[in-house]
Amino acid sequence: MTIRLTNKSWDREFIRKVEEISGENFHVCMQCGTCSGSCPMREDLDLSPRKIVLMTHLGLREEVEAANTVWMCASCHKCEAICPRGIDLPKLMEAVRQLMLRDNEDQVDIADIPEEVRV
Ligand code: SF4
Ligand code: SF4
Numbered sequence: 001m002t003i004r005l006t007n008k009s010w011d012r013e014f015i016r017k018v019e020e021i022s023g024e025n026f027h028v029c030m031q032c033g034t035c036s037g038s039c040p041m042r043e044d045l046d047l048s049p050r051k052i053v054l055m056t057h058l059g060l061r062e063e064v065e066a067a068n069t070v071w072m073c074a075s076c077h078k079c080e081a082i083c084p085r086g087i088d089l090p091k092l093m094e095a096v097r098q099l100m101l102r103d104n105e106d107q108v109d110i111a112d113i114p115e116e117v118r119v
Contacts, residue, residue: 001051003055009058010058010060012059024091026087029053029087030085031054032050036049036050036051040078045067046067046069047063047067052092053089064096073090
């Protein structure tokens with residue numbers, strides 16, 4: 001996967017907001033991939049947890065928000081428990097979800113949920 005960086009793609013406000021909402025310093029990630037290797041949802045994610053951290057670090061808001069990853073994350077905290085840098089990835093995922101919801105961008109459409117599982 002090629003990541004192209006331009007002044008336009010580097011969204012500093014996105015980085016600042018994710019830092020503020022999550023309270024996490026995800027910039028210390030060393031891209032070891034331990035989180036991705038341990039994630040039970042990995043097969044269903046457009047971008048692995050490792051890539052989400054990298055792309056958030058780089059301010060690639062469009063790419064992060066276009067992926068299903070932050071919505072598919074089960075918040076199981078397995079990645080957090082074994083991250084050598086102590087990054088709480090579920091908090092980062094939640095921060096991105098919060099930002100998207102503030103912009104009314106939701107990947108869950110109530111109308112698409114079968115009636116029997118709505119209650
Ligand atoms: S386990 Fe931690 S340090 Fe390693 S890639 Fe994942 S977030 Fe980064
Ligand atoms: S918290 Fe999310 S990203 Fe981390 S291992 Fe669990 S499902 Fe994967």
